[in-house]
Amino acid sequence: MSVPPGQADSADFIPCAHDYQVSCGNCRLNAICLPLALESEDIDQLDRIIQRSKPLQKSQHLYRQADEFESVYAVRSGALKAYRTTDDGREQVTGFYFPGEILGFDGIGNNAHASSAKALETSAICEIPFSSLQKLSSLMPNLQRHFFQLMSREITEDQQLITLLSKNSADERVAALMLSISTRNARRKLSATQFRLPMSRVDIGNYLGLTVETVSRVFSRMQKLSILRVDNKEIEILDPAGLRHMANLSH
Amino acid sequence: MSVPPGQADSADFIPCAHDYQVSCGNCRLNAICLPLALESEDIDQLDRIIQRSKPLQKSQHLYRQADEFESVYAVRSGALKAYRTTDDGREQVTGFYFPGEILGFDGIGNNAHASSAKALETSAICEIPFSSLQKLSSLMPNLQRHFFQLMSREITEDQQLITLLSKNSADERVAALMLSISTRNARRKLSATQFRLPMSRVDIGNYLGLTVETVSRVFSRMQKLSILRVDNKEIEILDPAGLRHMANLSH
DNA sequence: CGTTCCATTGAGATGTGTCAATTCAAGTGG
DNA sequence: CCACTTGAATTGACACATCTCAATGGAACG
Missing domain, CATH: 1.10.10.10 (Winged helix-like DNA-binding domain superfamily/Winged helix DNA-binding domain)
Structure with a gap:
């Protein structure tokens, strides 16, 4: 599934959003996505488990509710919405995701995605296989903490939305x-x-x-x-x- | 802070909710709280980091919004509510917590509790210091996964509430x-x-x-x-x- | 046996939903 | 390049679920 390196960019060119072979180390979003004190060899390890082979066209799905959960996803460019389909067929949009943000955490709990994710426009995505992430997290305490924090923030944001809707x-x-x-x-x-x-x-x-x-x-x-x-x-x-x-x- | 073992219960007596010195291994809530395939020595390790010295009276706080985050908490008996106070002073109840359920995850993200938790009636609580939990999680992959799952489920539940409020x-x-x-x-x-x-x-x-x-x-x-x-x-x-x-x- | 807090019930006000018509933007095929 | 189609956004008129305000009832507690 790996994509051959595209035509070589000139060396001083800031990697554009569509160059999806960029590594975490020099991704201009890493301050948002991975604000971590990781050794460069740690970053290499992380790079190795991340798959960047998923440019999504508008209205394509990244995953669907009830799909088996395998990965969480970082948005590299574009935008997505996450939404739940209720039993009676109505939809509830639960979030919008922009570059640097990570989605898919709601699938961990029951090994199946609790929502669907759909591209609102052409979007490049980094896929982070969760089993690899778990192994790596055991070895890298900073990484473990980082993902606990990301999930915790998602909880906090959901609670802000709850307040907004309620009040x-x-x-x-x-x-x-x-x-x-x-x-x-x-x-x-x-x-x-x-x-x-x-x-x-x-x-x-x-x-x-x-x-x-x-x-x-x-x-x-x-x-x-x-x-x-x-x-x-x-x-x-x-x-x-x-x-x-x-x-x-x-x- | 440790409490001396209470008057000895008769051996065949199911530990009641107020006997807060019960260990995880024989707590009747562990099927809810810790549905894990853990070795008994693992459970011992977990037992050792958990503090059970916090019986809470009705309307007392377990923690308050903006308090430094140190622990998550399992309800042993009683019931609590979690609520956020908005900038303009109004409150939003974000959840009710019953025995076997764990609260406090929203504090991990920014090292400070994002909500307050208050006892709705007299409640016994197990405190789980998060730094110890992190260390233990690195050593016990099952435990790490369990806590990822618990947080993920909290996200899913919040999203259900969002749907409920919205639709x-x-x-x-x-x-x-x-x-x-x-x-x-x-x-x-x-x-x-x-x-x-x-x-x-x-x-x-x-x-x-x-x-x-x-x-x-x-x-x-x-x-x-x-x-x-x-x-x-x-x-x-x-x-x-x-x-x-x-x-x-x-x- | 008050006092206080909580819950219930009623009457009227109001913000948002529903239904319907119109405009606008984008894409398609002749 | 222009009609045509289609979907998205806007605007208006009206309906209705829930809120607000107010009064009453009931339980808990000192």
Whole structure:
């Protein structure tokens, strides 16, 4: 399954997102994905278990609910959504994943994925086989702790979403999501004020427990208040303070 | 901090919940808490790091949000709620914890508890210092995997709650909670149809994203339909199938 | 036997959902 | 390159589930 090294990039060229043969050691996302004090030989070991052979086209699945769990996945480029299908066939979007973020942890518990993951746009993925990761974690305490931390943060984020759904108005929910995306963009050294949403209004509404119409109305309202400029999926945050105020959470 | 062995129980007496010096090896909850193929000497090692010196009175805190994270905790008897306090001072109950269940995982991510945990009634707790657990996990692959699984299941459960909050009506939410408690009771060999709720209506409403009044009305409605008998905190499920139907989820 | 907290019930207000129509954007085939 | 189709987003009018406010009832506790 390994892919032959592509045409040689010039040496000083920063590896672009589509060069999916880049190793963790010189991946520009490693500050997000692996903020670890690992020896370079440790990184080599990790590199060796990671598979980078999975560029995904828009709307293709990375895994599906109830698939056997084998790996967790780091997003290298693009964006994905994770969603659960309920017994009566409805869908619930449980998260959006951007470059540097890791998904698939919900599959460990029962050896089967508890959600499906679908590409929102063309996405490059690093696959991390979990059994290898477990072995490596036993040998590298830092790595073990790192993955405990990643899972713990996923729990914390889910709990934030629970709070959002349980306590906040439509305005607050949408504002909070815009702020979240903005923050995560900044972490990747991208603009915190201008970006293109990779997901549809339906996905946003589904994620936030709102209908499409309500999401749309909130965007219109925000635009009228000059908090956001909205042009279909292109978003510009005109008034970050106003947006934070609307989100009603000062984090 | 260690407590002297209590008055000797007669040898054939099943250790009761208040005998908090029982070891994991003969704890009647270990099928829930530690369903592991561990050598008895492994269990001994685990026993040695676990501290059982924390009986908690009703409304006392086990830990508070932003406290330094040191341990995760297994409930031995009683019940607790976990809740987050938002920036603007409101509370969100994120979970209820019953005997055999483990809480505190959300603190690993940032070395500080992301929620508070409070006893809903007198509760006995096993404290599991996380640094010891990490070391032990490196040596015992089964144990490492077990804790990855526990955290993964917490993620899955949070995502179920997200779905519930996002997609389900008040009736469905309350019904789902009653079913969850019933199932967890059954796992502990207690009645699946009769139990006493340890939490208040306020807590239930808070957890489910509803007001107290709505929770109360749902209970009244369920009683009118002969699905439940409700006498303050005493619950009897009269029509389990009807309850499942009302919850609108067949799991 | 008050006092206090918790739970229940009712009446009315409101935010968001539902239904429906329109516009806009993207892709397809003639 | 232009019609045509299709899906996504917006906007409006109305309905309804849940919230809010308020009063009452009941259990627990000193």
